[in-house]
Amino acid sequence: MAVIGGGAAGMMAAGRAAELGARVVLVEKNSSLGKKIAITGKGRCNIAQAEFELRPLVEAYGKNGKFLFSVFNIFGPKQTMVFFEDRGLKLKTERGGRVFPVSDSAHDVIDILVKYMRDNGVKIFRNAEVVSLEMEGDKISEIVLKDETIAPKNIVICTGGKSYPGTGSTGDGYKWAEKMGHTLVPARPALVPIRVGDSWVKQLQGLSLKNVELSAWQGGKKKDTRFGEMLFTHFGISGPIVLDLSRKIGELLDSGEVLLSLDLKPALTDKMLDERIQRDFKKYQNKLFKNALDDLLPQKMISVIIEKSGISSEKQVNEVTREERKHLVDLLKKVEMKASGLVGFENAIVTSGGVNLKEVDPKTMKSKIIDNLYFAGEVLDLDGPTGGYNLQVAWSTGFVAGEAAVNI
Numbered sequence: 001m002a003v004i005g006g007g008a009a010g011m012m013a014a015g016r017a018a019e020l021g022a023r024v025v026l027v028e029k030n031s032s033l034g035k036k037i038a039i040t041g042k043g044r045c046n047i048a049q050a051e052f053e054l055r056p057l058v059e060a061y062g063k064n065g066k067f068l069f070s071v072f073n074i075f076g077p078k079q080t081m082v083f084f085e086d087r088g089l090k091l092k093t094e095r096g097g098r099v100f101p102v103s104d105s106a107h108d109v110i111d112i113l114v115k116y117m118r119d120n121g122v123k124i125f126r127n128a129e130v131v132s133l134e135m136e137g138d139k140i141s142e143i144v145l146k147d148e149t150i151a152p153k154n155i156v157i158c159t160g161g162k163s164y165p166g167t168g169s170t171g172d173g174y175k176w177a178e179k180m181g182h183t184l185v186p187a188r189p190a191l192v193p194i195r196v197g198d199s200w201v202k203q204l205q206g207l208s209l210k211n212v213e214l215s216a217w218q219g220g221k222k223k224d225t226r227f228g229e230m231l232f233t234h235f236g237i238s239g240p241i242v243l244d245l246s247r248k249i250g251e252l253l254d255s256g257e258v259l260l261s262l263d264l265k266p267a268l269t270d271k272m273l274d275e276r277i278q279r280d281f282k283k284y285q286n287k288l289f290k291n292a293l294d295d296l297l298p299q300k301m302i303s304v305i306i307e308k309s310g311i312s313s314e315k316q317v318n319e320v321t322r323e324e325r326k327h328l329v330d331l332l333k334k335v336e337m338k339a340s341g342l343v344g345f346e347n348a349i350v351t352s353g354g355v356n357l358k359e360v361d362p363k364t365m366k367s368k369i370i371d372n373l374y375f376a377g378e379v380l381d382l383d384g385p386t387g388g389y390n391l392q393v394a395w396s397t398g399f400v401a402g403e404a405a406v407n408i
């Protein structure tokens with residue numbers, strides 16, 4: 001059999017099939033394997049999410065999550081962790097159930113997968129770009145590379161999505177699938193930073209905020225919200241809660257304007273925040289307003305908030321009126337920005353959309369349209385939040401597809 005794509009899903013599929021005795025060829029267009037794995041988790045590779053209950057795990061993937069019940073039952077986060085630990089990779093679980101190698105090195109993950117394939121005799125072709133797939137009846141007869149062809153019995157397409165195309169994922173699998181009769185759910189960047197038009201955002205470039213709440217609004221209604229960490233960039237906002245909201249924001253942008261509202265003090269009610277400000281104002285009663293916010297806000301944020309508050313920065317703190325203080329409370333609970341778009345595929349962590357799941361058997365990853373074809377990984381219409389969920393799809397679908405492709 002042949003596996004196309006030497007990323008997370010492809011290496012797992014090839015290794016597993018070979019382990020079960022199949023003769024396997026893995027075809028990768030890059031000169032190295034796992035180029036995307038190398039940059040996951042900022043080079044530390046958030047390899048899995050330590051969620052061992054099936055229901056909450058699949059729910060994290062939204063409406064398509066139910067497709068994953070069977071594969072997670074066979075090879076879920078627990079089995080993934082055991083797989084890597086048995087092969088010598090020590091793991092640790094960090095905040096939010098994020099599992100990383102103790103070494104903090106994504107390269108250790110790649111090394112284990114390459115060894116898994118080598119030990120089981122997978123033949124690896126690097127610098128080998130698949131150009132097309134040739135059909136004969138309802139089967140793929142040949143895989144066409146630039147200088148040669150391969151005629152495998154079964155094929156597993158693991159070419160990933162369209163995001164970070166520099167790593168090799170350029171959406172080739174989508175084109176082939178469509179040509180062979182599969183339907184595609186349109187691909188769009190997901191887990192992606194957001195462009196913001198408001199000019200003050202640029203002043204905050206590099207500022208990272210913890211324990212804040214960001215909400216997306218449309219037509220006067222709150223559509224979604226996230227609590228955690230975010231970051232201001234030169235074009236807008238990024239960081240975990242922004243990435244996780246980006247899918248919803250992308251959908252909302254299709255139908256109109258999206259307002260983002262940032263609560264800088266979500267743990268405090270308006271009343272608690274007002275009391276807190278009063279305490280600070282008392283402490284700094286002989287100072288100017290601009291020097292009385294140091295305990296409340298990060299330094300970079302202060303001038304932006306002062307400007308937005310409309311309160312003169314040169315005003316003595318004890319001269320700030322009750323109304324002005326109330327307005328400040330409102331502002332800290334609702335810093336508003338207008339989302340002007342998503343950053344493109346170049347900077348998206350994953351691609352949402354892909355091969356329509358209705359046309360793939362959830363127990364085996366086998367195509368319901370082409371007799372000797374399987375899919376695994378991001379090429380499928382599956383994507384999850386940050387936290388190890390996306391690599392988990394690759395490991396689980398790769399393992400199951402590799403196993404199933406041996407058995408016909």
Ligand SMILES: Cc1cc2nc3c(=O)[nH]c(=O)nc-3n(C[C@H](O)[C@H](O)[C@H](O)COP(=O)(O)OP(=O)(O)OC[C@H]3O[C@@H](n4cnc5c(N)ncnc54)[C@H](O)[C@@H]3O)c2cc1C
Nearest residue numbers: 005007008009029040041046130160168377378388390391
């Ligand atoms: C910056 C970044 C950080 C991330 N961090 C995390 C994280 O910490 N945790 C997490 O769970 N997920 C993370 N992800 C997402 C995760 O990396 C992907 O979901 C996962 O790698 C998808 O695996 P895949 O095997 O399906 O596809 P890919 O890893 O994209 O692999 C596809 C492979 O197919 C090859 N290929 C494509 N076309 C052809 C062709 N025509 N011929 C031959 N070969 C071809 C490509 O070169 C590539 O090697 C991150 C993604 C990015 C971009």
